[in-house]
Amino acid sequence: MFKSEIIELNMGPQHPSTHGVLRLKLKLDGETIVGLEPEIGYLHRGVEKLAESFTYLQALNLTDRLDYVASISNNLGYIETLEKLGGIEVPRKAKYFRTLMTELGRLSSHLLWLATHALDIGAMTVFLYAFREREFILDMFEMVTGGRLLTTAFRYGGLKDDIPKELEQKIRDFIKIFPGRLADYEALLTKNRIWMKRTKQVGVISAEDAINLGLSGPVLRGSGVRFDVRKAEPYEAYGELDWEMAVEDGCDTYARYLVRLEEMRQSLRIVEQALDGMPEGEFRTKAPKVLKLPKGEVYHCIEAPKGELGYYLISDGKGTGPYRLKVRGPSFVNLQGLKPMAVGHMVADVVAIIGTLDVVLGEVDR
Amino acid sequence: MTEEKKPTTPDKQIDALKAEMKKDEPGKTVSAPRAEGTVSAKPKPAGPPKPIIVEQAHDPVSEDWQKKILDVLGDKAKDSYVASGEFTIILENGSDFPGIMALIHENGFDYLSDISSVDYSKYEGTPKHFGLSYHLYSVADNHRIRVKVFLEDGETILSIMDVWATADFHEREVFDLMGIVFTGREGLRRILLPEDWIGHPLRKELSKNEGNAAYTAKLVKKAREDA
Amino acid sequence: MEALISFFSHYMLYILMGVTILTAVGVVYSKNAVHSVVALLLTMILVAGIYLMLDAEFIAVVQLLVYAGGIIVLFVFMLLLVALHKDEALRLFNTYTMISLGLIAFLVIVLAVVFFGTPFGPVPETVTHIVKGGSTEAVAGALYSTYILPFEIASVLLLVVMVGAIVLTKERVKL
Amino acid sequence: MDFTMINIVIPTVKILIVFTVVLLSVLVMTYAERKVIAFMQVRLGPMRVGPWGLLQPIADALKLFSKEDIIPTMADKWVYYLAPTLAIVPALLTFLVVPFGDQTTFFGLLKHPTSMAISDLNIGLLYILAISSVGIYGILLGGWSSNSKYPLLGALRSAAQIVSYEVPLTLAIIGPILMANTLSMKGIVEAQSKGMWFVIPQFFAFLIYTACAVAETNRAPYDLPEAEQELVAGFHTEYSGMKFAFFYLAEYANMIVVSAIATVVFLGGWLPVPGLAFLHIPAIIWFALKMGFFLFIFLWLRATYPRYRYDQLMAIGWKFFIPVALINIFVTALLVL
CATH class of the missing domain: 3.30.460.80 (NADH:ubiquinone oxidoreductase Nqo5 subunit)
Structure with missing residues (x-):
């Protein structure tokens, strides 16, 4: 009887809740989404091409700028890739400290996610609470690396410098206050009726679809798939510490929210254990200033806060830099989940779904 | 992890995981060695601990x-x-x-x-x-x-x-x-580059500068005229 | 100052009426449908003003509530949702001209009969008393006693319309 | 109508006072909002302009006045200009019947005491409802005339929301009206002076009224029309400078109006808190305190809750608030009879 008109809405690249320069072409029937096409590349800097003209150490700086809210994880993945191809041994102390730092990085990334996700759904206060704690962590990064956001934290064969003395007390303080703060967030959100209404049954994706779409990280675990690189292929000290994988089988935005909150708790456990069990000894092995790697190729992946972060490194055995460096950014792949998750929902849900995917455009566009 | 608890997981995967559990149960030989130095963590406050299934170290060589x-x-x-x-x-x-x-x-x-x-x-x-x-x-x-x-x-x-x-x-x-x-x-x-970009920057015949900086309106115009 | 006040007290009503007619003309002669509706809205508000000047406060408020606040909102909704064909040439004469002229003539005659049949003069004391004492009560009393039957018929009619609207939209969902 | 010198001068003075006070309280309100929410969020809020950032609202106002007035090329100019006016005029007109206190002689200036309301319409409450129902056109036409998609979506949402929530809002007020047996604002307050405040016997009505008032003024958690995370700024995305300031002003004026209604209808207007009458606090201070409390609820909600989704908002309005309000009316009517 009535023919409804489909309107096209252009969301982004400048939009308050596309988390960077993501652009979505939405097709709307009223407020219901009937079509969605992500347009990316607004932040493409050619990191992979640049890496080919850098030395191995210089290329470390590029990895900071991928997922710029969790640059520690990016550093770790890249450094481990070099070590895997070069067969470089790492002292246990460095391993523990790297684990500790990476988990702090995960916490800061998840805090940023929580802040923006909650703000997208309209819970303004959580945003500021989460940023307060994130500042705390960034202060620690500054103590260790001198940088707050772009850390360039580790070196092949261990760490750049020994662990600063004051850091331990700072981390202990953090471990003391953080569970209470987490309880604050939960009090504001977890059982909040509006929050549940906005996130439950929104952005549903089944486990099968999630695997087929190559989703990873909390997005995949929110669909009930028990896959965490830290458990599957333990690197650094993860295999020696006692922690649990966070899995929920709700398949929706709420489940992913719970997964990330649980991951924050587990990260805190890991941090505490790594700090308590920090071995004595060297913080790095002797490694050449200018690294030369044997001819070969290696794919190494770690569990970044957003999911499986993989580096595919090819060395021709002659140069002092990568012949080819391919980055498998979890955000880039997870972004593919947006369309199947969002179609059929409303405009307001797109915002929630972008938040739940936790994409960082620096990593999507590279 | 039971089938009732994770209905969304593909059946195939569940079966495989079950088989894995059975295989692992007797000796737990494949799980990663625990370091002596680690401090035993406090037990998780609430809820029964979930079994950790995929925990064996990655050893793919000649299997x-x-x-x-x-x-x-x-x-x-x-x-x-x-x-x-x-x-x-x-x-x-x-x-x-x-x-x-x-x-x-x-x-x-x-x-x-x-x-x-x-x-x-x-x-x-x-x-x-x-x-x-x-x-x-x-x-x-x-x-x-x-x-x-x-x-x-x-x-x-x-x-x-x-x-x-x-x-x-x-x-x-x-x-x-x-x-x-x-x-x-x-x-x-x-997907990453603008739709009217010319060339493919990761090819080795392009130097860094050519690969990354070739995109100016002038060059695009010139290339269009050449084509 | 006194002169100004007395001028306003005498002529305010006529000024309002004049402006009302202007906006009403605007409704008809706007090329843009939304402009028409905006003019209609102003007309309704001005009519409420006229009622207010005539000490019919309740009617004025109901006029605002029902026409300005309710019905025109629906008009605006329709206009916003339906794609408009803007600025179609305004034609003064077309095939409907004769029919509408006939209708207008008929209306004028009816209104004239009513106008000349009405005994104008001072308002009876009883009526002013009711109005001053709170017109709400008077209206309610009349509605629920003297005019109970027409009132109920009107409610049933409205109910039918509501059910009809629901049925129509339901059908649309099925399609 | 009876136009004499005294009948012109006194209302004019009252109008001037009320408008000045309202506009000033909007300034205070913006400052209070920033500060209160800042303290709830463990931060300081504005601190730069003046001591404790007290001059921040003035700086904001100056900024808005001096901003460039941008009109989108494809906008419908007439309607675009008209919309802010249509938003602010009804918002201010509603203050016409709000009784800020009992009768006063302005400190002995007048021979006969005059009401603290500009006008004592005997259908004051109905008048407010009627006028505020016109306020929606500002939003609707503003969104449409910008000729842009986000404002249009915001306007549609807003219109649907306001139209829907007007129903339970009105129904919620009917309970107290039945108890007071009058539509006059003054009469309602006087009815409460004899018994208790209507907030106690009409508690459910008060809750529904609060929720609907938040929705009517487009405030969080019902701030869908201007949900910045979804629709950038909703219906006023394309507005700038003074026109934007008008929308802003209208929003805050509306907040103050609904608070004033709540104060009059549920919280006993200018009456002192029972048992505290010996303090001899002037009536207008009591009124301001109660209004302040209600305004605080707005800020409190904003700092606490996430935003509803459009369809959920409509569902809760039609399926929950309206039935509960209707039941409330029936029960009240039975008791009053």
């Missing part, structure tokens, strides 16, 4: 599963080797390529991590101009595998989007940055 997958593939696999602890299978590019990939998918490798492209033109000892690496993973069995295909310049390859939906973005990226054309699929267009 049964590699033989199994090679047996399945038969002479379709041109070559295979293990290097840096990673298992690689080399396939030929051909009309049955998606079929072979589907076969690998059926044999447990349900997760496509990544598709990478390499320009081997300045690399010693490679058969062809380009290499495509498909990094596959088996969520249930915790195995990784790399499938490599070599291509000449200008050679096209069939898309595997029907096997793994995730291949969409990866193939578009490879096309965009390396210029390898995937046939048999919809919507192969640039």
Whole structure:
């Protein structure tokens, strides 16, 4: 009887809740989404091409700028890739400290996610609470690396410098206050009726679809798939510490929210254990200033806060830099989940779904 | 983890995980060694502890599963080797390529991590101009595998989007940055670079500057006139 | 100052009426449908003003509530949701001209009969008393006693319309 | 109508006072909002302009006045200009019947005491409802005339929301009206002076009124029309400078109006808190305190709750608030009879 008109809405690249320069072409029937096409590349800097003209150490700086809210994880993945191809041994102390730092990085990334996700759904206060704690962590990064956001934290064969003395007390303080703060967030959100209404049954994706779409990280675990690189292929000290994988089988935005909150708790456990069990000894092995790697190729992946972060490194055995460096950014792949998750929902849900995917455009566009 | 608790997990995966549990139960030999120095963590405050299933260390070298997958593939696999602890299978590019990939998918490798492209033109000892690496993973069995295909310049390859939906973005990226054309699929267009960009920057014949800075209105106009 | 006040007290009503007619003309002669509706809205508000000047506060408020606040909102909704064909040439004469002229003539005659049949003069004391004492009560009393039957018929009619609207939209969902 | 000198001068003075006070309280309100929410969020809020950032609202106002007035090329100019006016005029007109206190002689200035309301319409409450129902056109036409998609979506949402929530809002007020047996604002307050405040016997009505008032003024958690995370700024995305300031002003004026209604209808207007009458606090201070409390609820909600989704908002309005309000009316009517 009535023919409804489909309107096209252009969301982004400048939009308050596309988390960077993501652009979505939405097709709307009223407020219901009937079509969605992500347009990316607004932040493409050619990191992979640049890496080919850098030395191995210089290329470390590029990895900071991928997922710029969790640059520690990016550093770790890249450094481990070099070590895997070069067969470089790492002292246990460095391993523990790297684990500790990476988990702090995960916490800061998840805090940023929580802040923006909650703000997208309209819970303004959580945003500021989460940023307060994130500042705390960034202060620690500054103590260790001198940088707050772009850390360039580790070196092949261990760490750049020994662990600063004051850091331990700072981390202990953090471990003391953080569970209470987490309880604050939960009090504001977890059982909040509006929050549940906005996130439950929104952005549903089944486990099968999630695997087929190559989703990873909390997005995949929110669909009930028990896959965490830290458990599957333990690197650094993860295999020696006692922690649990966070899995929920709700398949929706709420489940992913719970997964990330649980991951924050587990990260805190890991941090505490790594700090308590920090071995004595060297913080790095002797490694050449200018690294030369044997001819070969290696794919190494770690569990970044957003999911499986993989580096595919090819060395021709002659140069002092990568012949080819391919980055498998979890955000880039997870972004593919947006369309199947969002179609059929409303405009307001797109915002929630972008938040739940936790994409960082620096990593999507590279 | 029971079937009732995780109804959304694919049956196949559950079965595999169950088998894994049974295998692991007697000795727990495969789980990673615990360090003496670690302090025992406090027990998780609430809820029963979930069993950790996929915990064995990654040791893919010369195992049964590699033989199994090679047996399945038969002479379709041109070559295979293990290097840096990673298992690689080399396939030929051909009309049955998606079929072979589907076969690998059926044999447990349900997760496509990544598709990478390499320009081997300045690399010693490679058969062809380009290499495509498909990094596959088996969520249930915790195995990784790399499938490599070599291509000449200008050679096209069939898309595997029907096997793994995730291949969409990866193939578009490879096309965009390396210029390898995937046939048999919809919507192969640039993804990271602007639609009117000329050339494919990750190719080795372009220097860094040419690859990254070639995009000016003037150059685009000139190239259009040339074309 | 006194002169100004007395001028306003005498002529305010006529000024309001004049402006009302202007906006009403605007409704008809706007090329843009939304402009028409905006003019209609102003007309309704001005009519409420006229009622207010005539000490019929309740009617004025109901006028605002029902027409300005309710019905025109629906008009605006329709206009916003339906694609408009803007600025079609305004034609003064077309095939409907004769019919509408006939209708207008008929209306004028009816209004004239009513106008000349009405005994104008001072308002009876009883009526002013009711109005001053709170017109709400008077209206309610009349509605629920003297005019109970027409009132109920009107409610049933409205109910039918509501059910009809629901049925129509339901059908649309099925399609 | 009876136009004499005294009947012109006193209302004019009252109008001037009320408008000045309202506009000033909007300034205070913006400052209070920033500060209160800042303290709830463990931060300081504005601190730069003046001591404790007290001059921040003035700086904001100056900024808005001096901003460039941008009109989108494809906008419908007439309607675009008209919309802010249509938003602010009804918002200010509603103050006509709000009784800020009992009768006063302005400190002995007048021979006969005059009401603290500009006008004592005997249908004051109905008048407010009627006028505020016109306020929606500002939003609707503003969104449409910008000729842009986000404002249009915001306007549609807003219109649907306001139209829907007007129903339970009105129904919620009917309970107290039945108890007071009058539509006059003054009469309602006087009815409460004899018994208890209507907030106690009409508690459910008060809750529904609060929720609907938040929705009517487009405030969080019902701030869908201007949900910045979804629709950038909703219906006023394309507005700038003074026109934007008008919308802003209208929003805050509306907040103050609904608070004033709540004060009059549920919280006993200018009456002192029972038991505290010996303090001899002027009536207008009591009124301001109660209004302040209600305004605080707005800020409190904003700092606490996430935003509803459009369809959920409509569902809760039609399926929950309206039935509960209707039941409340029936029960009240039975008791009053």
